[in-house]
Amino acid sequence: QLYQNPVNPPTTKEQVPLYQPQEKLVGTVSIPDEKLSVLVQPEGREWREFRSYWLRVVAGTLALGMLALLTLFYLFRGTIPISKGRSGRWVPRFGGFDRFAHWTTAVSFLILAITGLIITFGRPLLIPLIGHEAFTSTAYASTFLHNFFAIPFTLGLILIFVAWVRDNLPEKADLVWLRTLGGVLNKAGEHPEAGRFNAGQKLIFWAVVFGGFALAVSGVLLMLPFSVTGIGGMQILHVLHGLIASLMIAVIIAHIYIGTIGMEGAFDAMGRGVVDENWAKEHHSRWYEEQVLAMRANDGRPMHHRAAE
Amino acid sequence: MLVKRSTGKPARGSLARSLASGLAAGLGATVDRRGFLKTSGLAAGGMAALSALPATMIRKAEAGPMVPNVEVVTRKNVCTHCSVGCTVIAEVQNGVWTGQEPGWESPISQGAHCAKGASVRELTKGERRLKYPLKLVDGQWQRISWDQAVEEIGNQLLEIRQQSGPDAVFWLGSAKFTNEASYLFRKLAAFWGTNNVDHQARICHSTTVAGVANTWGYGAMTNSYNDIQNAKALLFIGGNPAEAHPVSMPHALRGKERNRAPYIVIDPRFTRTAAHATEYVRIRPGTDIPMTWGILWHIFENGWEDKEYIRQRVYGMDEVRAEVKKWDPATVERVTGVPGEQVKRVAELISKNRPSTVIWCMGITQKTTGTANVRALSILQLALGNIGVAGGGANIYRGHCNVQGATDMGLDVSTLPSYYGLAEGAWKHFSRVWDVDYDWMKARFASKDLMEAKGIPTTRWFDAVIYKPEDIEQPSPLKAMFVMGHGGNTVTRMPEMLKGLEKLSLLVVADPHPTTFASFQQRRNGTYLLPACTSFETDGSRTCSNRSLQWGEKVVEPIFESKDDYTIMYLMARKFGFADEMFKHITVENTRPVPEDILREINRSCLSTGYTGQSPERLKMHMKHQADFDKITMRASDGPCKGDYYGLPWPSWGHPELRHPGCGVLYDTSKHVMDGGGVFRARFGVERNGVSLLADDSYSQGSEIQDGYPEFTMAMLKKLGWDKDLTPEELNVIQAIGGDKPDEVSWQTDLSMGIIRVALKHGCVPHGNAKARAVAWNLPDPVPVHREPIYSPRPDLVKEYPAIPDRRDFRLPQLARSLQSKIAESDLRQRFPFILTSGRLVEYEGGGEETRSNPWLAELQQSMFAEINPKDAERLGIRNGAMIWVYGPENDAKAKVMAQVTERIGVGTVFMPFHFSGYWQGESLRGNYPPGTDPIVLGEAANSVTTYGYDPVTFMQETKVTLCRVEPA
Amino acid sequence: MARMKFLCDAERCIECNACVTACKNEHEIPWGMNRRRLITLNDGVPGERSISMACMHCNDPPCAGVCPVDCFYQTADGVVLHNKDLCIGCGYCFYACPFGAPQYPQTTNFGSRGKMDKCTFCAGGPEVDNTPEEYQKYGSNRLAEGKLPLCAEMCSTRALMGGDGDVLADIYQERSLRRGYGSGAYGWTTAYGNADKGRAFGPGASGSKGS
Numbered sequence A: 001q002l003y004q005n006p007v008n009p010p011t012t013k014e015q016v017p018l019y020q021p022q023e024k025l026v027g028t029v030s031i032p033d034e035k036l037s038v039l040v041q042p043e044g045r046e047w048r049e050f051r052s053y054w055l056r057v058v059a060g061t062l063a064l065g066m067l068a069l070l071t072l073f074y075l076f077r078g079t080i081p082i083s084k085g086r087s088g089r090w091v092p093r094f095g096g097f098d099r100f101a102h103w104t105t106a107v108s109f110l111i112l113a114i115t116g117l118i119i120t121f122g123r124p125l126l127i128p129l130i131g132h133e134a135f136t137s138t139a140y141a142s143t144f145l146h147n148f149f150a151i152p153f154t155l156g157l158i159l160i161f162v163a164w165v166r167d168n169l170p171e172k173a174d175l176v177w178l179r180t181l182g183g184v185l186n187k188a189g190e191h192p193e194a195g196r197f198n199a200g201q202k203l204i205f206w207a208v209v210f211g212g213f214a215l216a217v218s219g220v221l222l223m224l225p226f227s228v229t230g231i232g233g234m235q236i237l238h239v240l241h242g243l244i245a246s247l248m249i250a251v252i253i254a255h256i257y258i259g260t261i262g263m264e265g266a267f268d269a270m271g272r273g274v275v276d277e278n279w280a281k282e283h284h285s286r287w288y289e290e291q292v293l294a295m296r297a298n299d300g301r302p303m304h305h306r307a308a309e
Numbered sequence B: 001m002l003v004k005r006s007t008g009k010p011a012r013g014s015l016a017r018s019l020a021s022g023l024a025a026g027l028g029a030t031v032d033r034r035g036f037l038k039t040s041g042l043a044a045g046g047m048a049a050l051s052a053l054p055a056t057m058i059r060k061a062e063a064g065p066m067v068p069n070v071e072v073v074t075r076k077n078v079c080t081h082c083s084v085g086c087t088v089i090a091e092v093q094n095g096v097w098t099g100q101e102p103g104w105e106s107p108i109s110q111g112a113h114c115a116k117g118a119s120v121r122e123l124t125k126g127e128r129r130l131k132y133p134l135k136l137v138d139g140q141w142q143r144i145s146w147d148q149a150v151e152e153i154g155n156q157l158l159e160i161r162q163q164s165g166p167d168a169v170f171w172l173g174s175a176k177f178t179n180e181a182s183y184l185f186r187k188l189a190a191f192w193g194t195n196n197v198d199h200q201a202r203i204c205h206s207t208t209v210a211g212v213a214n215t216w217g218y219g220a221m222t223n224s225y226n227d228i229q230n231a232k233a234l235l236f237i238g239g240n241p242a243e244a245h246p247v248s249m250p251h252a253l254r255g256k257e258r259n260r261a262p263y264i265v266i267d268p269r270f271t272r273t274a275a276h277a278t279e280y281v282r283i284r285p286g287t288d289i290p291m292t293w294g295i296l297w298h299i300f301e302n303g304w305e306d307k308e309y310i311r312q313r314v315y316g317m318d319e320v321r322a323e324v325k326k327w328d329p330a331t332v333e334r335v336t337g338v339p340g341e342q343v344k345r346v347a348e349l350i351s352k353n354r355p356s357t358v359i360w361c362m363g364i365t366q367k368t369t370g371t372a373n374v375r376a377l378s379i380l381q382l383a384l385g386n387i388g389v390a391g392g393g394a395n396i397y398r399g400h401c402n403v404q405g406a407t408d409m410g411l412d413v414s415t416l417p418s419y420y421g422l423a424e425g426a427w428k429h430f431s432r433v434w435d436v437d438y439d440w441m442k443a444r445f446a447s448k449d450l451m452e453a454k455g456i457p458t459t460r461w462f463d464a465v466i467y468k469p470e471d472i473e474q475p476s477p478l479k480a481m482f483v484m485g486h487g488g489n490t491v492t493r494m495p496e497m498l499k500g501l502e503k504l505s506l507l508v509v510a511d512p513h514p515t516t517f518a519s520f521q522q523r524r525n526g527t528y529l530l531p532a533c534t535s536f537e538t539d540g541s542r543t544c545s546n547r548s549l550q551w552g553e554k555v556v557e558p559i560f561e562s563k564d565d566y567t568i569m570y571l572m573a574r575k576f577g578f579a580d581e582m583f584k585h586i587t588v589e590n591t592r593p594v595p596e597d598i599l600r601e602i603n604r605s606c607l608s609t610g611y612t613g614q615s616p617e618r619l620k621m622h623m624k625h626q627a628d629f630d631k632i633t634m635r636a637s638d639g640p641c642k643g644d645y646y647g648l649p650w651p652s653w654g655h656p657e658l659r660h661p662g663c664g665v666l667y668d669t670s671k672h673v674m675d676g677g678g679v680f681r682a683r684f685g686v687e688r689n690g691v692s693l694l695a696d697d698s699y700s701q702g703s704e705i706q707d708g709y710p711e712f713t714m715a716m717l718k719k720l721g722w723d724k725d726l727t728p729e730e731l732n733v734i735q736a737i738g739g740d741k742p743d744e745v746s747w748q749t750d751l752s753m754g755i756i757r758v759a760l761k762h763g764c765v766p767h768g769n770a771k772a773r774a775v776a777w778n779l780p781d782p783v784p785v786h787r788e789p790i791y792s793p794r795p796d797l798v799k800e801y802p803a804i805p806d807r808r809d810f811r812l813p814q815l816a817r818s819l820q821s822k823i824a825e826s827d828l829r830q831r832f833p834f835i836l837t838s839g840r841l842v843e844y845e846g847g848g849e850e851t852r853s854n855p856w857l858a859e860l861q862q863s864m865f866a867e868i869n870p871k872d873a874e875r876l877g878i879r880n881g882a883m884i885w886v887y888g889p890e891n892d893a894k895a896k897v898m899a900q901v902t903e904r905i906g907v908g909t910v911f912m913p914f915h916f917s918g919y920w921q922g923e924s925l926r927g928n929y930p931p932g933t934d935p936i937v938l939g940e941a942a943n944s945v946t947t948y949g950y951d952p953v954t955f956m957q958e959t960k961v962t963l964c965r966v967e968p969a
Numbered sequence C: 001m002a003r004m005k006f007l008c009d010a011e012r013c014i015e016c017n018a019c020v021t022a023c024k025n026e027h028e029i030p031w032g033m034n035r036r037r038l039i040t041l042n043d044g045v046p047g048e049r050s051i052s053m054a055c056m057h058c059n060d061p062p063c064a065g066v067c068p069v070d071c072f073y074q075t076a077d078g079v080v081l082h083n084k085d086l087c088i089g090c091g092y093c094f095y096a097c098p099f100g101a102p103q104y105p106q107t108t109n110f111g112s113r114g115k116m117d118k119c120t121f122c123a124g125g126p127e128v129d130n131t132p133e134e135y136q137k138y139g140s141n142r143l144a145e146g147k148l149p150l151c152a153e154m155c156s157t158r159a160l161m162g163g164d165g166d167v168l169a170d171i172y173q174e175r176s177l178r179r180g181y182g183s184g185a186y187g188w189t190t191a192y193g194n195a196d197k198g199r200a201f202g203p204g205a206s207g208s209k210g211s
């Protein structure tokens, strides 16, 4: 009479869901804070793996890999010259609006990337150098700047999109360009025919548009944590943001290379808004012809790009 | 640098001690972490601009509770939020309560608290407390001085007394009072000249008190929380201690673990208590008698009852058998909804694992059949021979922190302190104690009849305001109400309460908070709010559920302009002009009566419940030496209290000098009476219809009378020849009391306590040794019978199980059968298809005004809700978290609350917590509170939709079964 | 050496929230911040169990791993603390923490969410022990006073225990033996690894995978 068989909970132990092996457990809390109803989320561990290991590996590999590749390429190919030399005549290429849009985006991007990388790599790289306290200031400033420059970046992105989308729609010629890789490996300086933007640039454009918007969307959601999703969603957003950022950083490194030391005459387009006639003929023959035609129709006056009007 | 916040060695229990020893090893090494920080070159400074701490974590240093290098004084008090009576350890610096520590040494709580107890420190920060006296002038709150308040209130009350008689004032006291304040308030009402004085027990355990006192003598929990650890089976019925008495749960869960005891919960809700059950029985609300008789049916059927026990100690069980016969499994299932198999299993579990304990609370008591419910469960325990046995018992969990004590102190419309009743003898006894002339006392009342007539109870005070004068059996309807420590949202039928409130000419609320009474706009003048302080700002004793008295030390001085209850009562008495008479034997310092003196007066007068051994000195000693008490038996094994039960659970017979240890388990014959043993009380005569009511062959150990015996009187002493044991002084007193009839002086009225002493000396219990009554012939239902609730969800059963006939009591009419049948015959059931029941949340207490003002608690329950089953919700298109209207069947009542869709509640039933107020029919009343005193969380009051229905014995309100309709809002 | 741990025995926890308000009381935690909270699983149906959860002070704490400014540190007795002067409020520790322990004063705010706050095992922070500075930023430092976490000390049913992990494991094992089954110390293995796996009735025993 004294001792009973083990008396189990109403249901047996096996029927108490809590005691069943399960990965994630979500219950209820009386405080009005949904995210606190997660009891255990073991994927925190995977996320931590990603954040403190894979993100660094991916971002580092992509960025450094791209730099290494470009260095090799530079050693092999050097600056791609204008094969006919500079003509001295200028063809207008990007108006004030184009350049405003580009540089707004570009500068913001660079700041975002640098501040982002500071957050990503500061702990292993900067803390040993400047100490915890100084790094916290740096990191805090970085997040602040990162958040702040998200705004011009997004605006620039929209402008770029509006300004250049029409010239970046894919066309047949892009296939040829891609097949020959834009003739970059052709020392003779033969470049396939291209319109205002060649297929490579189009790729950059779309990478920037899609990547940029993806970063903007994921970034804004990271700034407003838990506004639309729970903890799992936040982790995914962060992973996406980090991976896309890493990819874009690599792509943009290449872009910057081409736009500067990679190719003679290219920078002028964004720097001054005009390009050397020979550069135009070589890289964007079809566009050049269109420009010439338009110029004629326009009494010989220099002609700005449509979008700049 | 180590700045010690606590002086002296920290008090801790064994778990903590073992943990702490591990800790010591670890502590030295924490230095390393500082080393680590040094190398990281930390210093605040340049950081300030960028990394400013968010405002929410910044506190002014002086606001933080910890002030280093300031002396810490530790004070011990008792949690004010429920009857478990957990010890609160307060650390006080510079007169401010700055830290709270676990009270490891308390045998009851052993360091534990629930959410409320762990946050009581906030009470003396009191951000939302009433800060000074206020008066309502044309709907505006006006600050006034205490002097002005007492003067104006006093004048108005005296005028009402003059014009309408003393019974026109309703004195509503509190189970939050200390014993001393409860006693004093009862005395105040007596001196004022009325029995219209009541407190929460009416709406809480009045039916328990009536039910069990009528069964075996005393209206109290028989065993203790701790003793549940000895139980071999636990039956919880109509109680949810996991929320309402959380610190009783460690005892219950330990019992479950140690003894692998079956743990059965009978409740319409799958409560948090049920979550730990081994057997959960979902019952239709209001069918506890059928359920109990159903269990007993199996017990009788299988001969599981304790036949010898019944023969020796129970009267009238055969009449019960006859009633139980009607409750075969099929009938039980038809009425309660519980499958026959399960009822049988429950019966078997509690029969085969004895001692088994039955634990009940509001699901049993707050019923139109409350007293009968209580009686049925008592009879069940008698049948199993579980009363008077460690591990068994009727463990009736009381409500407020001192509802047991306040009841014992007679803060009640039907009795003077210590259940002496209202008869002439009782008044004479107390006139002697108070040292006032009986005739003077009588002259305070409107008439001798009214002096001896039960007053108007809390549940019906507003009826006594709004009913036609001829329906109220006193000279005048109520004109004024003086409320000390009672919420305004805790009595049913609030729409009608509002009508009463509007019609009162004077309303005085003396409370730490304005209470719901203050938030209604019905009154624009004639309301006074007096800031009373809490029990942490005064001292005195409180009696927890297991009858232990605990002395609470004042932690801090009353905050703001608040005053303690003693002072407020003194100021009123002085204004009324009878302070000198009333405080004849009580020292008053300035205007504060000294609680120790009040307790001494209680010790001198409350003989019948054995409130005599608990002198202030002994109680204080117990608090100081808590550590010496065993954590299960609650008996001190060492130290100055050696042999005592903790808190001298009453009865502690005779003078304190006798050192009676108190009774851990009531009616326990296995012990000598001086060792805490006892027998059933002989209260109802010695025989009935030729059958003896005294015990047969049963007596407490060591008794010189080895059989039943009646209560002790002088005559009986003489018959036994024991009168020779009385001292001359004792004889003198008896002579003086008895006058020409000294033989009639009984143990209850002998102020010398000589009769008690002599009885004890011979091993006898002064109150006699009788049988418990399975049949209580003086009650409306001598043997409990099932009666459907007034608002029965089963109109088809109403004819078969009707309510009692309409009647009058407590100066008022009581409708029952007529109302019930009218409802059953109408289409009400179709329009109100849900059963509505109500109850508690762990975070809030009572009307909730205190706890909803405490941010640490309020954050955890931010909205009033109603639980509804997913099936019903789906049918009605209600989503979890959506707003709904709950309509009540009377007075177009309605409440707008949030839907909590959960299977916790059965199909067809709706549950609402009753702790909310401050909304009325969808409108917020926040603006009506005096500025700065509105509780943080407001919500609709459950009682705005509860309905008519009263227990015939005590006028207990029906809060647990009514009908309602639910619609999406 | 004592290794401080928390153990919440779901067979005992009755969701009374004492641990939660004790914490609020002890450290004067403002509204909206929940160093400790109660999570109920299968609310209202048989099998309902509650767990009191705060920072578990993990072995190899994920929060510390992801913190970009490296502001966490683990004391010699295993308590995971952080330095609010260094924290930039990025919220990463919350994403990494398996138990949702870190809390922020601002849930949504462009940029910083304010200094992260979490359960300190009542061990204060990097400031000098038991100074007003320490109290303001981290709450009180009971460990330095020779006391254990108040939440666990006040737990109504002794479901929640905080202290030397070995002692806790022993107490738990004894309890489970008495009960005849041993599950319910949820979070133990997630936080502290599988060290106790060997014990049939230990807190890391059966049914606690992924927990």
Ligand SMILES: Nc1nc2c(c(=O)[nH]1)N[C@H]1C(S)=C(S)[C@@H](COP(=O)(O)OP(=O)(O)OC[C@H]3O[C@@H](n4cnc5c(=O)[nH]c(N)nc54)[C@H](O)[C@@H]3O)O[C@H]1N2
Pocket (backbone or CB within 6 Å): B081, B082, B083, B204, B205, B237, B238, B239, B240, B241, B243, B244, B245, B266, B267, B268, B269, B271, B283, B284, B285, B286, B287, B288, B360, B361, B362, B363, B364, B397, B398, B399, B400, B837, B838, B839, B840, B841, B842, B843, B844, B845, B846, B847, B960, B961
């Ligand atoms: N947190 C908290 N604790 C408290 C209080 C508080 O306000 N808040 N108040 C204190 C006071 S004053 C009291 S009296 C106690 C009350 O303590 P309890 O009585 O335990 O609390 P309740 O929630 O009112 O009701 C108990 C149970 O009765 C069930 N019930 C309803 N109708 C029936 C029925 O017909 N039959 C059966 N068998 N069960 C039914 C309900 O579903 C509920 O689960 O708590 C005390 N402790």
Ligand SMILES: Nc1nc2c(c(=O)[nH]1)N[C@H]1C(S)=C(S)[C@@H](COP(=O)(O)OP(=O)(O)OC[C@H]3O[C@@H](n4cnc5c(=O)[nH]c(N)nc54)[C@H](O)[C@@H]3O)O[C@H]1N2
Pocket (backbone or CB within 6 Å): B080, B174, B176, B177, B200, B201, B203, B204, B205, B362, B366, B399, B400, B484, B485, B486, B487, B488, B489, B490, B491, B492, B510, B511, B512, B513, B515, B532, B533, B534, B535, B565, B838, B839, B840, B845, B846, B847, B848, B849, B850, B914, B942, B943, B946, B959
């Ligand atoms: N629908 C429904 N209604 C119910 C119940 C139910 O289950 N359902 N339960 C009923 C039960 S059991 C009870 S006991 C009642 C409880 O109902 P009440 O007792 O009315 O509820 P409380 O809000 O606790 O009221 C106590 C008041 O005392 C004040 N107070 C605290 N300490 C002191 C002090 O030291 N001195 C003075 N003067 N005042 C003090 C508090 O501020 C508070 O306003 O509710 C009943 N009402």
Ligand code: HEM
Pocket (backbone or CB within 6 Å): A093, A102, A105, A106, A107, A109, A110, A160, A197, A200, A201, A202, A204, A205, A208, A252, A255, A256, A259, A260, A266, A267, A268, A269, A270, A271
């Ligand atoms: C310092 C850095 C940069 C330099 C020097 C640079 C230079 C240039 C130049 C010269 C062009 C014109 C190519 C042409 O004539 O068609 C160009 C185009 C463009 N740039 Fe950049 N750029 C920089 C950074 C960026 C960044 C950060 C982004 C976006 C995130 C970006 C997005 C684009 C896009 C979308 C175009 C149009 C497509 C293309 O020509 O590839 N640039 N940039």
Ligand code: HEM
Pocket (backbone or CB within 6 Å): A051, A109, A112, A113, A115, A116, A117, A119, A120, A121, A143, A146, A147, A149, A150, A151, A153, A154, A215, A216, A217, A218, A219, A220, A222, A223, A241, A242, A245, A246, A248, A249, C090, C111
């Ligand atoms: C609209 C645009 C963007 C928004 C709103 C945004 C927002 C954010 C936010 C909120 C974070 C979390 C950091 C913190 O809270 O401290 C973050 C991290 C980061 N962002 Fe962005 N971002 C944007 C664009 C970019 C871009 C364009 C890049 C770079 C190419 C970038 C790279 C990063 C990186 C590397 C991290 C750090 C990830 C880590 O270390 O965990 N972001 N971003």
Ligand code: SF4
Pocket (backbone or CB within 6 Å): B079, B080, B081, B082, B083, B084, B085, B086, B109, B112, B113, B114, B115, B116, B117, B118, B244, B245, B246, B247, B248
């Ligand atoms: S409310 Fe009751 S159980 Fe909770 S701490 Fe206070 S006395 Fe203890």
Ligand code: SF4
Pocket (backbone or CB within 6 Å): C054, C055, C056, C057, C058, C061, C062, C063, C064, C080, C093, C096, C097, C098, C099, C100, C101, C102, C118
């Ligand atoms: S529980 Fe969370 S916050 Fe605490 S140590 Fe583990 S990971 Fe860090």
Ligand code: SF4
Pocket (backbone or CB within 6 Å): C063, C066, C067, C068, C069, C070, C071, C082, C086, C087, C088, C089, C090, C091, C092, C093, C094, C102, C116
């Ligand atoms: S919120 Fe603070 S502590 Fe948490 S990861 Fe970010 S910087 Fe570190």
Ligand code: SF4
Pocket (backbone or CB within 6 Å): C022, C023, C024, C026, C027, C035, C036, C054, C118, C119, C120, C121, C122, C123, C139, C149, C150, C151, C152, C162
């Ligand atoms: S250990 Fe201290 S800080 Fe942590 S939850 Fe408990 S009380 Fe709060």
Ligand code: SF4
Pocket (backbone or CB within 6 Å): C008, C012, C013, C014, C015, C016, C017, C018, C019, C020, C038, C051, C052, C154, C155, C156, C157, C158, C159, C160
């Ligand atoms: S105090 Fe203990 S029983 Fe109560 S909720 Fe916390 S862990 Fe559970």
Ligand SMILES: [Mo]
Pocket (backbone or CB within 6 Å): B200, B203, B204, B205, B398, B399, B400
């Ligand atoms: Mo109560």
